[in-house]
Amino acid sequence: MRYPRAVRTGFAVAMALVLAATACTRQQENGSSSNEDDTITVAFVPKLQGIPYFEAMNTGGQQAAEDLGVEWIYRGATTADPGAQTEIVRSLIQQRVDVLVVAPNDPDSMAPVLADAQEAGIHVMTSDTDAPNSVREVFVNQATAEGIGQALTDALMEAMGGSGEYAIVSCGQTAANLNAWIEVQREYTASQYPEAEIVDVVYAGEDEARAVSMARDLMNAHPNLRGLVGECTSSAPAVARAVSEAGRIGEVFTVGLGTPQSMVPYLEEGSSSAAILWDVEQLGYLTVWAAYQLATGQEFQEVNRVNDQLTEVQYFADQDMLLLGEPLRITAENARNYNY
Amino acid sequence: MATTMTSPARSGAKTRRVTARAVEGQELALAGVLAVLWLVLSLVTDTFLTTSNLQNILFTVAPIALIGIGMTAVIVTAGIDVSVGSSLAVAAVIVAKLLRDAGVNAPTALLVAVGVGAVLGLINGVVVAYGRIHAIIVTFGTLNLFRFISLRIFDSQQVTGVPDTLEFLGGGAAGRTLGVPNAWWLVMAVGALVWLYMRYAPTGRHLYAIGGDATAARLAGVQVERRLVAVYTLTGVLVGLAACISIGGGGLVQQNIGTGLELQVIAAVVIGGTSIIGGRGTVLGTLLGALLVGTVTSAVTLLQWPSELTALFIGIFILIAVGVDLIRERRRRSR
Numbered sequence: 001m002r003y004p005r006a007v008r009t010g011f012a013v014a015m016a017l018v019l020a021a022t023a024c025t026r027q028q029e030n031g032s033s034s035n036e037d038d039t040i041t042v043a044f045v046p047k048l049q050g051i052p053y054f055e056a057m058n059t060g061g062q063q064a065a066e067d068l069g070v071e072w073i074y075r076g077a078t079t080a081d082p083g084a085q086t087e088i089v090r091s092l093i094q095q096r097v098d099v100l101v102v103a104p105n106d107p108d109s110m111a112p113v114l115a116d117a118q119e120a121g122i123h124v125m126t127s128d129t130d131a132p133n134s135v136r137e138v139f140v141n142q143a144t145a146e147g148i149g150q151a152l153t154d155a156l157m158e159a160m161g162g163s164g165e166y167a168i169v170s171c172g173q174t175a176a177n178l179n180a181w182i183e184v185q186r187e188y189t190a191s192q193y194p195e196a197e198i199v200d201v202v203y204a205g206e207d208e209a210r211a212v213s214m215a216r217d218l219m220n221a222h223p224n225l226r227g228l229v230g231e232c233t234s235s236a237p238a239v240a241r242a243v244s245e246a247g248r249i250g251e252v253f254t255v256g257l258g259t260p261q262s263m264v265p266y267l268e269e270g271s272s273s274a275a276i277l278w279d280v281e282q283l284g285y286l287t288v289w290a291a292y293q294l295a296t297g298q299e300f301q302e303v304n305r306v307n308d309q310l311t312e313v314q315y316f317a318d319q320d321m322l323l324l325g326e327p328l329r330i331t332a333e334n335a336r337n338y339n340y
Numbered sequence: 341m342a343t344t345m346t347s348p349a350r351s352g353a354k355t356r357r358v359t360a361r362a363v364e365g366q367e368l369a370l371a372g373v374l375a376v377l378w379l380v381l382s383l384v385t386d387t388f389l390t391t392s393n394l395q396n397i398l399f400t401v402a403p404i405a406l407i408g409i410g411m412t413a414v415i416v417t418a419g420i421d422v423s424v425g426s427s428l429a430v431a432a433v434i435v436a437k438l439l440r441d442a443g444v445n446a447p448t449a450l451l452v453a454v455g456v457g458a459v460l461g462l463i464n465g466v467v468v469a470y471g472r473i474h475a476i477i478v479t480f481g482t483l484n485l486f487r488f489i490s491l492r493i494f495d496s497q498q499v500t501g502v503p504d505t506l507e508f509l510g511g512g513a514a515g516r517t518l519g520v521p522n523a524w525w526l527v528m529a530v531g532a533l534v535w536l537y538m539r540y541a542p543t544g545r546h547l548y549a550i551g552g553d554a555t556a557a558r559l560a561g562v563q564v565e566r567r568l569v570a571v572y573t574l575t576g577v578l579v580g581l582a583a584c585i586s587i588g589g590g591g592l593v594q595q596n597i598g599t600g601l602e603l604q605v606i607a608a609v610v611i612g613g614t615s616i617i618g619g620r621g622t623v624l625g626t627l628l629g630a631l632l633v634g635t636v637t638s639a640v641t642l643l644q645w646p647s648e649l650t651a652l653f654i655g656i657f658i659l660i661a662v663g664v665d666l667i668r669e670r671r672r673r674s675r
Contacts, residue, residue, distance in 0.1 A: 049496075050491050050494070050496050050595060051496075051498075051595055052496070052497060052498055055496045055497075078487075078488070078491060093622075173647065173648060177603070200641070200644055202641055202647045202667065203647040203648070204647075205600075206596055206599070207596075207599070207600065208592070208594055208596075208597070209400070209403075209586060209597075212511065213396060213399075213400040213637070213638075214641055214647075216392070216396040216511075217638050217641035217642060218641060219392075220387050220392055220393040220642065221385075221398065221641055221642045221644065222389050223387070234594060234596070237591065237592050241589075241591055241592075244512070244589075245510065245511045245512040245513075245589060246392065246512075247512070247513055261498070262498055262500055262502045262592050264500060264501070264592070265500065265591055266591070267500055305650070339399060
């Protein structure tokens with residue numbers, strides 16, 4: 001009995017490895033020879049496909065592609081897995097697209113792949129998330145850390161009346177952008193709102209249920225807590241839900257970085273005071289516009305007019321960065337204007 | 341801890357499974373750890389022993405404990421089900437969409453959730469039992485498959501605006517009876533039933549026999565396949581109920597719901613003293629294991645320690661639990 005079990009376990013492990021290896025190589029389809037004609041092909045690889053955030057970027061990208069007459073390819077993996085993303089980028093290099101845009105899951109492991117793309121004569125950009133140590137020609141930035149951190153703090157302080165204890169429910173502990181925002185929130189709170197205090201920062205991963213539970217722990221641990229910040233799109237609705245379920249609407253105020261649709265019920269019942277985000281569809285639009293400029297060899301101006309809504313897009317030549325603009329404050333009044 | 345667990349086994353190794361004691365050694369040890377932890381926490385913080393904190397722990401732990409009941413039965417048969425997180429996503433998205441778009445009532449929602457969970461569990465069970473493929477491979481496959489199905493049903497949109505039809509299972513005031521979350525009452529009721537079944541029913545004892553040695557169990561007349569299909573289906577049913585708990589008061593269901601849940605459940609089961617190689621383990625231990633994990637997670641926040649310490653503590657608990665189990669197994673074999 002003991003011997004066959006060992007054999008079976010070995011077989012099982014081997015099968016698991018095979019399965020794991022094949023699971024990542026699914027995304028090879030429509031390798032059309034799209035590049036034979038003169039149409040510019042722009043490919044965008046999001047961190048993962050199927051979440052509302054990147055689907056909204058896709059919507060904006062499609063609109064821009066139509067306006068500018070370029071072909072738009074949107075292709076991502078179903079998990080936020082750096083390996084799977086690399087596969088997809090490599091397959092797009094094989095297809096010889098004109099411009100390759102990536103929102104890298106892991107900037108460091110993406111850098112050499114981007115170098116390969118450039119070697120193959122492809123223009124390389126990043127959007128949404130940067131790969132700073134790569135050969136990318138431009139980074140389309142949705143907002144600066146200062147912009148987000150200050151907008152979150154201002155929105156919360158407006159609700160809390162500028163004073164009191166508050167806590168932050170963040171997500172991945174290693175997420176560089178979230179940590180940069182938190183740093184700004186700390187400094188900005190200390191300098192602008194001396195009567196307010198951040199009493200704790202906790203990390204719930206990208207797990208909404210965990211974020212709800214931790215938000216309640218924070219309310220229990222700090223009886224004087226008057227505010228909660230949900231730092232990412234899964235913890236923003238979670239902190240509002242925790243306040244709502246604890247029956248403390250009006251005593252504990254929340255703001256967060258949430259997508260409009262997910263925040264609507266909480267904004268309307270008052271458990272969330274405001275959500276801070278940027279116009280994701282316009283981010284998609286700007287991405288394609290920037291790709292078009294690269295492919296046609298046009299220089300970025302210091303201030304660019306992209307379309308009717310993006311009239312003053314700043315370009316920072318020292319960082320090769322385009323900035324979408326000021327963050328958007330989403331409230332009960334305007335949340336229903338966005339369909340993502 | 342090790343001595344209290346191994347000494348009874350040594351004295352009565354041959355009659356071990358015939359004379360089942362009411363509470364086993366590792367359960368007592370775990371209950372002791374939990375009691376000491378609660379005592380210390382209520383002394384050093386003035387926030388631990390509050391109604392709202394205890395309610396939060398019980399509610400947070402409920403879905404993990406509920407699925408853990410089924411997972412205990414599965415692991416006792418020397419199997420495993422790593423697809424529970426994805427199954428939960430399928431059940432949750434279907435129920436959430438039915439609640440919102442079809443406006444179904446609570447009993448219908450519960451029935452659908454249980455039905456969907458049962459079907460997914462049945463698929464796992466049939467392939468494991470009749471395909472004679474190792475459970476980790478089967479359920480690793482269905483983990484991906486079920487996640488795909490759930491994403492298809494989500495259709496690139498999170499489900500927002502879910503009504504509060506199931507709020508009696510949620511984390512709000514409407515979800516409590518006598519101050520205890522209804523979700524936790526459900527855990528205790530299901531836990532008691534399955535505990536009794538696995539302890540006293542002949543077919544329940546067969547689960548241990550299968551986990552100890554499936555071939556011998558089959559020769560002894562145990563209907564191995566039927567039992568296996570039953571435990572995976574039971575797990576599926578409980579996943580369906582857990583999905584209703586996680587929808588609770590409604591609001592939002594996101595695509596990543598249930599991601600990583602399988603590891604939390606398996607952690608609770610293993611910390612609860614169930615042997616990962618099968619043949620040993622109880623539902624009571626799993627509930628205690630889940631409570632221990634929930635207590636530690638909450639305590640780290642209450643004590644204002646950095647969040648990452650949670651992972652450290654849970655890792656240590658798992659290693660201790662598995663280590664104790666291994667030592668016990670070695671001693672038994674070397675005799």
